[in-house]
Amino acid sequence: MADKTLPAIANDTMADALHRLSKKPGVKAWIMLDRTSGAVIKTNGQIAAIRPARSATSTTDSATSLPTPTGGSFSAEVTSGGADNETQAAQELGSMVWGFLSTAGSLVQEMDTEDELKLLRLRTKKQELVIVPELKYILVVIHDTPPA
Template identity: 40%
Template structure:
């Protein structure tokens, strides 16, 4: 995969990746901060409601008792944005840990591609100096 060097190239890469069959979501993540630059698709099928609630709760900081007691009302769009943000942080941590493993095995080697397959989904992660590209596929039932 040719890796982009500009915002236009990121958009082009995302369009190309999201057009592949079986793709349910794509993400472009800023490499140094884990910020989601762009995403397509939906992650709703990946997370159970309890998982996404606990992820959101663990990443939100509550500072006052009033904030702890106030009901949190999120729209579906806000919930999906939070899911992408939480997912990006998990991917970012995974890539950094794996990169450290590779570096500890051989300091002259580097991480080029990660492929993670579960019963339901497959993630293909391509790290670059500036970006992480993530493609989420549905795994066909056997």
């Protein structure tokens, strides 16, 4: 699996940790989101195989605006190419995770204003998403759900 980088990450330690994470058994993909905006910073794996892009129905180029919980949006170019479909799928999944994390964070704050969200695990029949909100980014790891 090759890294698909939007902006480069300068921290070599982080890059090494993400590379090791990519090699773990069962890890399908991961996405790193900007903590303040929800924009996709970096991805690894085939996001479109996990959750195909929904907006990429046209074979011609078109701009799509994806909502974020803060009321803003980020734009993505949609084309018929595979790499562009991967980018669109990552941005759409990132937007969904951003909304989920925002809602979960609001729940925690309403329960106890001195508490904070540290980790979310969302397990489905097919896969598990582990969402780790850090100071500057949000890491989302998608891996296989082992059979019961």
